Amino acid sequence: MYSSKNVSKFFMSQKSKVISAGLVTPKTSDKYSKMIYLLPIPKDKITEFGFDISPAHAGNLINSIDFYVPKNTPVYAAASGTVIEVMNNSRSKGNTIDYWDKGNFLEIMHKDNESTCYEHFRYRGIKVKVGQKVKMGELVGFSGETGFTENPHLHFQVNQYLGKDDFVTVKACFSNFKDVYKIHHKQ
Numbered sequence: 522m523y524s525s526k527n528v529s530k531f532f533m534s535q536k537s538k539v540i541s542a543g544l545v546t547p548k549t550s551d552k553y554s555k556m557i558y559l560l561p562i563p564k565d566k567i568t569e570f571g572f573d574i575s576p577a578h579a580g581n582l583i584n585s586i587d588f589y590v591p592k593n594t595p596v597y598a599a600a601s602g603t604v605i606e607v608m609n610n611s612r613s614k615g616n617t618i619d620y621w622d623k624g625n626f627l628e629i630m631h632k633d634n635e636s637t638c639y640e641h642f643r644y645r646g647i648k649v650k651v652g653q654k655v656k657m658g659e660l661v662g663f664s665g666e667t668g669f670t671e672n673p674h675l676h677f678q679v680n681q682y683l684g685k686d687d688f689v690t691v692k693a694c695f696s697n698f699k700d701v702y703k704i705h706h707k708q
């Protein structure tokens with residue numbers, strides 16, 4: 522069902538730069554979220570997914586998941602909440618950390634200081650605005666490959682905030698993808 526794509530060694534070698542440049546904080550967590558989320562993309566569009574197929578998944582971003590899906594795949598809110606951040610105007614992509622902040626990005630705040638983040642949307646692919654309330658399963662945009670990436674995919678992370686701008690990512694469970702941690706493919 523899931524094929525394995527190659528991420529270049531060069532791309533993975535950027536992990537040490539991600540850490541040394543302070544793009545992630547050293548805090549990590551091995552906790553699971555108490556929330557049960559909806560998978561934010563149609564399951565049948567996923568060709569590969571994993572936790573360790575990106576050099577960006579380090580430090581406090583360690584529990585991020587990448588879902589490889591074709592460009593223009595619909596992206597849905599994983600839970601109900603309020604949109605707190607949108608970046609929608611990037612057309613750039615590349616496999617060096619220079620592209621770290623060039624990925625079109627969405628963050629939705631839920632309850633209990635927990636948010637979901639979605640990245641690499643296509644140029645102007647996000648269809649919701651800051652301050653907008655969204656419902657679980659609502660269409661929020663269309664995927665792409667902007668930012669620090671080598672392949673079209675959706676980056677997904679669940680943040681638990683410890684303070685302002687201070688968070689760890691936690692493991693996400695999905696009502697419609699319960700075996701996500703069992704069929705994880707390693708490179």
Ligand SMILES: [Zn+2]
Pocket residue numbers: 575577578585586587675676677
């Ligand atoms: Zn990622």
